[in-house]
Amino acid sequence: MRRRVPGGRMVGILVMLVFGWVGLVAAQVTLNVVTAGDTNMHDLQRNVFAPEFEKRNPGVKINAVGSGPGDPGSRVIANKLKSQKDAGVAKWDVDVAIVHQIVMPDLIQQDLVAKYAPEISTWKLMTAADGRNALGFNVEGYVMPMFHSQVALAYNPDMVQSPPNTFEELVAWIKGNPKKFGYNGVKGGMSGVAFTTGWAYWKTGLYEKYAKGPYDKSTQAGWPAAIKELKSLPVTLTTGNNDTLDRLNRGEIAMGPVWVDMLIDLKNQGRMDPKIRMKLISPGFPGQPMYLVVPKQAANYQAAKKYVEFITSPEIQAKVIVERNGWYPGIDGKHVLPHVSAKAKSMLFQDVPPDELAKYGLSFPLSQHFKDLLTAYEEN
């Protein structure tokens, strides 16, 4: 059976097509925005930022493209830029890219991105350390963090009367409440990886070395013992980021590491027990930003800068990054908070206030250490 499109709708589609076409002709500039990350990242550009930016800047059209989830998605963007450079193309077809930390050394060393950030007005609002340094690599001026995402311990206050403040207290709690702490190992998603990384930082006390480099394999001597101890704890191993959240929601576990934005997103959708709280414990967990970069030979360099300025403006950071997505702002929170609704503020900062975030929000280690840690986890 063929589905027929009703006449009225057909006319509507035609009207849209005609107007879309007219709009396309009227637009002098098409800005190509390519984002790494999952479908939510693509939707954010296409359905949230693009319409608003087009409304404020008549004559500009945003063409948002997703390049795929995780670090491989960022890799795709780097490869695309590199191939255009190698082919000697004068105007590259990416104006703004949103990438993970891991590809920054490549992008800068191969001369693929512009040092554009000091030229935009929001540059002086950006104070975060990871806006200047990505996994031990100096990126100052090349990036603007779009947001900062953080892993924290989520817990159920009914089952955890006094949540731990440190890793020592956490271990004591886990031993006293077998199977009630859940995390997803290192195979099911980054929240478990972040917890394992935080554990290694705590056990070795060598965070500075792992995060800032230079790479030195001898600093990993303490890992096997640390990982053996982690694996000997009576915990529940979940299958992924979502599974940890599901089990918290159902009350099967009482505590576990989660991405802050995922927890807030579920709460916003009413799919999470509202009483679940968060805590960042000493010495801390890693989190990560995503960066806005502008390629060196972007066809629309000026419009690209405007787009980054728009995303990193206090108002948009407040309304979209904080309220809609539950991320921490990419620019300094003190410029953003006045624009944030009380409800969103309490969701984000009630459990992890900005000063704690500054103290206990760590980076992931250098990529080589990072890989070694994943291997060490499997082998011990």
Add this chain to the structure above:
Amino acid sequence: MRASSRLLSLAIAAPPLAIVVWLFFLPFLSSAHLSFLRDGAWSLGNYALVWRLYRFDVLYTLWISVVSLVLVLGIAIFLCGYLRIVGHRAVEFLFKVPLFVPFVVVGHGMRVLLAPRGTLNSALAQVGLVDLGDPPSIAFTWLGIVVSLVWKNLALAVLLVLGAYRAVDEAYLEAARNFGASVYRQIKDILLPMAAPSLVVASAFMFTSMLASFSIPLMIGGGEQPQMLMVDVYYRINYQNDLGTANALGMVSYLLAMGVAGYYLRTITVKEF
């Protein structure tokens, strides 16, 4: 066969063969090639790593596939026999439903149903059969994977086995009934032996697809070792960016599947010429 007709058959078979070569055989060779490369040099390092980290995962994958297959066949043989001899439209329809449910949906649905505080335990707790303070869990264990795989594959099994049973001439069954054979005897002594080749084919299909199951073990399996092979492959690629070991794991899966495929090919070509 004469040479001309041989050529003709070859010409007819060429396009599908070319597709198989291009879409399967060449990637297979490339995968084999990459599995012997480590840091750009020929080595057995990838296989050494598979042996060191994943040898139990290979056994685990085989174990889950074999158990699931035995259960699916056991249920399908008798259920289809009942449907063939007695017949029941509603039951038949119900068993075809999983055919149209995607793997991810099966994984998530089973996870919600079988979790420690999932739908099943919550329902049983209402009548006092389960204590929610310390609930038993089928999800997140190998049993959870088996239950999901069985449920998902039953539809395919029912489709294939029932088709084979329906192809058995009614006269045989009537003859058996005249001698007073029960439904069980009719299935065991008439339907099953006559439909055996189809059962082998169905088994080969299901076994290879179970070996390659990914989303179901990812969603309902446990978070710890052992894992099924495809989950390991995914992990090696996405987290470690280690294509060599991923390909070596792939080669191991090919070998496992090949044993079954060889048997299947022998069964379907045995009647030729």
